[in-house]
Amino acid sequence: MVVVGAGPVGLTAALLLARRGLPVLVLERHRQPYAEPRAVHLDDEALRALSDAGVVEDFLRISRPALGLRLLDARSAVLAEFGRDPGAGLHGWPQASMFHQPDLEDLLRAAVEAQPLVRVERGAEVTGLEQHGHTVTVHLADRSVTTSAVLGCDGANSTVRRLIGSRMRDLGRPARWLVADLRAADPLPVWPGVHQVCDPRRAATFMPVAGDRYRVEGRLASGEGAADLPLAGLLASFGADRAELVRVAEYVYRAQVADRWRDGRVLLAGDAAHLTPPFIGQGLGLGLRDVHQAAWKLAAVVSGEADETLLDTHQAERAPHARALVRLAVLVGALMTGGGRSAAAVRRAVLAGIDRIPAVAAFATDSRTPPLHAGPLVERSGRAGRRLAGTLLPRATVVVAGRTCPVDEVLGAGTATLTRAPGGGLAVHAGGRRTRLEDVGGVLTTHLGVARSVVVRPDRIIRSAS
Amino acid sequence: MRRNDPRRNDNAQYDELADQWWEPAGGFAMLHWLAAARAEHIPPAAANGAVLVDLACGGGLMAPHAARLGYRHVGVDLNLSGLRTAREHGVLAVRGSVLQVPLADACADVVVAGEVLEHVEDDVAVLAECARLLRPGGTLVVDAIADTRLAGWIAVDLFERIPGGPPPGIHDPALFVDRRRLLAAADRLGLDLRLWGLRPSVRDLVAWRRGRRATVRMRRLPLTSVLFAGSGVKRATVAAAGPGGHDPVRRHGSPSPPTVVT
Numbered sequence: 174m175v176v177v178g179a180g181p182v183g184l185t186a187a188l189l190l191a192r193r194g195l196p197v198l199v200l201e202r203h204r205q206p207y208a209e210p211r212a213v214h215l216d217d218e219a220l221r222a223l224s225d226a227g228v229v230e231d232f233l234r235i236s237r238p239a240l241g242l243r244l245l246d247a248r249s250a251v252l253a254e255f256g257r258d259p260g261a262g263l264h265g266w267p268q269a270s271m272f273h274q275p276d277l278e279d280l281l282r283a284a285v286e287a288q289p290l291v292r293v294e295r296g297a298e299v300t301g302l303e304q305h306g307h308t309v310t311v312h313l314a315d316r317s318v319t320t321s322a323v324l325g326c327d328g329a330n331s332t333v334r335r336l337i338g339s340r341m342r343d344l345g346r347p348a349r350w351l352v353a354d355l356r357a358a359d360p361l362p363v364w365p366g367v368h369q370v371c372d373p374r375r376a377a378t379f380m381p382v383a384g385d386r387y388r389v390e391g392r393l394a395s396g397e398g399a400a401d402l403p404l405a406g407l408l409a410s411f412g413a414d415r416a417e418l419v420r421v422a423e424y425v426y427r428a429q430v431a432d433r434w435r436d437g438r439v440l441l442a443g444d445a446a447h448l449t450p451p452f453i454g455q456g457l458g459l460g461l462r463d464v465h466q467a468a469w470k471l472a473a474v475v476s477g478e479a480d481e482t483l484l485d486t487h488q489a490e491r492a493p494h495a496r497a498l499v500r501l502a503v504l505v506g507a508l509m510t511g512g513g514r515s516a517a518a519v520r521r522a523v524l525a526g527i528d529r530i531p532a533v534a535a536f537a538t539d540s541r542t543p544p545l546h547a548g549p550l551v552e553r554s555g556r557a558g559r560r561l562a563g564t565l566l567p568r569a570t571v572v573v574a575g576r577t578c579p580v581d582e583v584l585g586a587g588t589a590t591l592t593r594a595p596g597g598g599l600a601v602h603a604g605g606r607r608t609r610l611e612d613v614g615g616v617l618t619t620h621l622g623v624a625r626s627v628v629v630r631p632d633r634i635i636r637s638a639s
Numbered sequence: 640m641r642r643n644d645p646r647r648n649d650n651a652q653y654d655e656l657a658d659q660w661w662e663p664a665g666g667f668a669m670l671h672w673l674a675a676a677r678a679e680h681i682p683p684a685a686a687n688g689a690v691l692v693d694l695a696c697g698g699g700l701m702a703p704h705a706a707r708l709g710y711r712h713v714g715v716d717l718n719l720s721g722l723r724t725a726r727e728h729g730v731l732a733v734r735g736s737v738l739q740v741p742l743a744d745a746c747a748d749v750v751v752a753g754e755v756l757e758h759v760e761d762d763v764a765v766l767a768e769c770a771r772l773l774r775p776g777g778t779l780v781v782d783a784i785a786d787t788r789l790a791g792w793i794a795v796d797l798f799e800r801i802p803g804g805p806p807p808g809i810h811d812p813a814l815f816v817d818r819r820r821l822l823a824a825a826d827r828l829g830l831d832l833r834l835w836g837l838r839p840s841v842r843d844l845v846a847w848r849r850g851r852r853a854t855v856r857m858r859r860l861p862l863t864s865v866l867f868a869g870s871g872v873k874r875a876t877v878a879a880a881g882p883g884g885h886d887p888v889r890r891h892g893s894p895s896p897p898t899v900v901t
Binding site for chain 2: 196
């Protein structure tokens with residue numbers, strides 16, 4: 174297996190594939206890791222990928238729970254505030270976590286170095302791909318590598334995407350933002366959640382990241398340059414004027430999804446397949462979901478456990494999901510920062526008290542993402558199937574023969590069936606074995622609802638329910 | 640290139656025989672004896688994680704030997720039922736053709752191509768893949784049936800009629816291996832290949848037939864004109880017409896033109 178790109182998505186993919194026994198060569202074009210932060214948020218569904226890659230404990234050490242969202246007007250008055258419970262959610266982790274991306278990459282690199290099946294080669298630029306039968310030949314500047322499949326995790330300017338003739342399709346207009354990363358020697362006296370300034374003239378975001386790091390972002394109007402944004406004033410408005418500027422960079426926020434995610438045994442994942450505005454914090458999370466769901470399929474096809482048609486489900490499942498979340502990010506961005514002066518007035522009126530409506534607050538802070546569309550591996554039929562298939566099974570804590578562990582340990586690495594056992598309790602059929610388990614918190618039993626049995630895929634997504 | 644008899648050497652046969660791989664007295668019994676004979680020519684793994692690539696691994700019969708010698712056993716086969724069995728025996732299964740192996744150049748410390756050269760139309764293309772996969776200094780071990788009338792008579796006319804012999808139709812004498820051509824190709828590909836003959840021990844065979852022995856030892860024979868084996872080391876430097884000198888794709892003519900993804 175060759176993974177192109179040694180960013181967080183590529184390295185997670187390599188770990189997931191290696192855990193399935195596949196030797197992985199990671200090819201990275203840049204000689205040095207990119208030390209600047211980009212992603213700052215992951216939800217608890219995306220942590221499932223890090224968990225199966227064996228690094229979630231390390232991640233929890235470098236991250237902190239996100240504490241909600243505050244919407245502000247142009248004069249920094251609070252329009253609405255959505256608090257988020259920092260405690261464990263459905264999967265046993267905080268529903269939203271904030272982190273400094275270089276910390277995440279450091280821990281992934283350490284995990285990769287400790288994994289003998291993964292080799293990372295830096296300064297290796299892919300120049301061509303050729304496929305014959307069950308092989309893919311990856312051409313580099315000085316040689317070529319023959320392999321069984323290629324996963325392109327090579328980011329927004331993906332070479333793999335270009336080589337398979339895939340193009341990005343716009344789902345929204347690009348917007349230019351100035352992003353500043355900050356550090357503060359002493360903790361800043363700020364509200365600990367994300368601040369969103371809903372000012373159409375100067376949309377801005379401020380958030381404590383993790384540790385001593387903070388981030389501020391401001392939208393640039395057309396024709397404006399980085400120097401036109403009064404950064405000092407913006408920082409002061411959040412009470413962050415004492416912070417030290419670490420880096421200021423201009424970004425173009427795009428809303429795009431690739432039209433083709435696969436050619437034969439070459440697949441795209443992460444930013445190579447989709448770009449999203451940051452408003453719902455899904456950029457990296459989408460990429461981790463991609464590789465979590467692609468890894469077991471690739472492993473099955475490469476080893477001959479499954480036919481190559483299994484790879485058809487990659488785009489069929491991931492593209493609609495990515496499109497839905499990118500569109501949601503565009504919508505949320507527009508609702509929070511779009512329109513003109515009259516829109517700002519409407520927003521003020523609508524938002525007054527909206528955070529006290531429980532359903533709205535629950536929606537605003539729910540980390541669950543839409544279920545995968547129906548397909549060969551998502552059987553959304555029957556009452557239970559329509560409700561559960563395509564969603565992630567909660568990573569509940571269970572007790573097996575007196576031992577407490579996450580349900581994933583019982584599910585194992587393959588497909589498993591979780592059933593209500595006669596006489597109460599639950600049982601898992603996996604790998605030819607049947608294990609009785611006690612659902613101590615009742616999370617699984619509640620989640621199953623009317624379903625008597627669910628089939629869980631290797632990526633913990635419910636395939637069918639009855 | 641040799642022509643295949645469509646009634647013989649059908650890959651689907653292996654699916655029907657899938658439960659036979661690990662039967663000590665089944666249709667593949669002799670493959671176990673050959674696997675043990677092959678292992679005698681494989682040096683113990685020099686380093687942790689040394690790789691043994693097993694071309695046309697079938698049910699993974701080399702697995703106990705690879706494990707004993709300390710290798711990570713990578714098995715390549717087209718047949719899904721064989722790969723499943725191999726996986727159950729701890730082999731890292733990779734689906735692929737022995738003519739186009741989906742593994743990187745020089746990834747293998749040892750390449751084993753047992754009883755496969757006489758099942759393909761272009762045996763030299765398989766040998767080229769062996770050379771490509773081997774690191775310099777790596778070891779190649781092969782065994783196959785020679786393209787002699789004697790071999791055809793023994794392997795097909797005689798053995799396929801014996802109860803407990805090879806499954807009928809498994810071999811096509813038209814594909815049996817021209818040893819001289821193989822040796823010349825090996826030299827061109829940078830492989831110092833040496834061949835010798837193999838025969839089962841007659842005493843063991845009798846005891847095995849009577850159920851007194853689980854396996855039969857293979858004996859070395861000066862005559863390579865029936866069943867032969869060979870081993871060799873990949874030279875550190877390759878002559879001009881090295882692995883690139885023989886292009887298995889162009890020469891063999893794959894059924895559809897290669898898809899260039901660019």
